[in-house]
Amino acid sequence: MSEMTNRRDRKKQQTRQAIGDAAMRLFLEHGFDSVTIADVAHEADVAVQTVFNHFPTKEDLFFQERDGYVAFPSAAVRSRLEGESIAQALAGGYLRLLGDYHGAGLLVQSVEYQRTLDASPALRGRELQLRQEREDLLAATLAEGAPPLSEGLRPQLMAGFASAVDRVLDAEVQRRLLAGEAAGEVQVSLKPMVLELFGAAEAACRGSAEVSAGDRTSRPV
Template sequence: MTEGIGLRERKKIQTRRRLLAEATKLFTERGFDQVSVAEIAEAADVSKMTVFNYFDSKEDLVFAPMEEHIGDVARAVRDRAPGESAASAVRRQFLDSVESRDPAVGVSDSPLALGLLKLIKQTPALLTRAHWYFVRAFDQLTDALVEEGEEPVIARIVAAQLIGTRNALITENHRRLLAGETADAIAADAVELAGRGFDLLEKGLGGYATRDDASPRMAS
């Protein structure tokens, strides 16, 4: 992933990864509130100022890997093909993520992903921050639907159903991960559950928010 970029940029990527790895190790060993930024810096062999050059806060050391996924659902809806409904686009994106064992949908049992999940569940401040990510994803999806011409209140209703279905599936994946099941075992069932969940959703929406070939606006 670092091929084709300069040495300076590669070093920055390596430093960022080292900070995330050391922070996660310390957090999972001792708890989020018991670890200071100075201790993370020492473990990563950098200065405290360097940590803040890469991350705005200690919480960002937990959530940085998730930041890039906030817009996943909105992007899937914006980029969907003509004739594809919003629900179908969200279903497709979710299933692709399951297939790739993406931690963002709760189907990775790597030590890092599992450690972060346990840490968030055990730390009230981090649970609050996780909810904020949910709200941002919802807002971005709502904006994507409004951009297609839907009135805001209806866009929020549709977005709530799409995000709610996806989050229910992810919550079940998390539950099973924390119970000690493997990602492969969870993924097999996640595909079947997603099929049932999105089938119900699409029946309720009735093909709503299907992109027309000639226009990005909603189908009636």
């Protein structure tokens, strides 16, 4: 790759970052529905078309890490260590993400982020779509793995449980931050709960496999 190409790519990424930062400042200050693409372009000092070149929709400006968000649980399962359970991989992934947010100083900001999201029907609808994409991708990954979690409807069941655990944990993080608990304390104190909930989800799915097998063997011939 030439030096000119490298420079062009860096400039493109810098422009995208500037647009994304400008958009989030405006969204958090004024609310998503009150901000226009023209407002974002003006704040970032770029043309409106430049905004669209990097972010096809206004919702994409809010969910800037869409691809990473959707792929994260699936990637955690695919990259798990030998002997590591599905639950351990998902719990470890959640805790790493929580640590990354805290390290970047974004955990406290997540309260305002969630308030902005909750106030916009358009964002709530888009979030549901992204959660479904995330769940579907995790189910597809589990279906490629070892039984019993790859059998029948268990991939979808485990993915649904994992998505529910994510929502419960995210809500608990927000509750504790709003109650005044320090971000670092939230990160540390939540660890046992993360491991417990993902473990319970996997145990329930494995238990369903045992129940199904028992049902088959108990049926009259």
